[in-house]
Amino acid sequence: MLIHTAIEQKLLDAFNPIHLDVVNESANHNVPPGSESHFKVVIVTPQFEGMRLLQRHRAVNAIVAEELAEKIHALALHTYTPSEWYEYYAEKPPASPKCFGGSKAEKAS
Structure with missing residues (x-):
């Protein structure tokens, strides 16, 4: 099973979110093609009511x-x-921070 799929299914099962994006951002980093090592998760669920960010x-x-x-x-x-x-956000997902390790795009410049 793809890591992306596993993450998505586990979060759907655990949180029953009203919005979920699991984005493989590995291609933006200095990793081999097809890697699944860098992800962004945007999750919206009523289960987070009353919880602090760290929780x-x-x-x-x-x-x-x-x-x-x-x-x-x-x-x-x-x-x-x-x-x-x-x-x-009105359904516009936030951008992820840049990786301190650099990216292929930065090294090509």
Whole structure:
């Protein structure tokens, strides 16, 4: 099973989100083609109500702990309650920070 698919299914099962994006951003980094090592997760669920940001991230990390331990190098998390999501982004996902390790695009310049 693809890592992307495993992450997506686990988060769907655990949080029943109203919005979920799991984006493989590995191609933006200095890794071999086809890698699944850098991901961005945007998840919106009522289950985050009353939780601080750190609690939300810990909850997501606990669900994908196996992937984090064995396969994922970087995981950017964007965790929202429904009201936060609609107030701040109106369904436009936030951008992930640049990787400090550089990217293929930067090295080609």
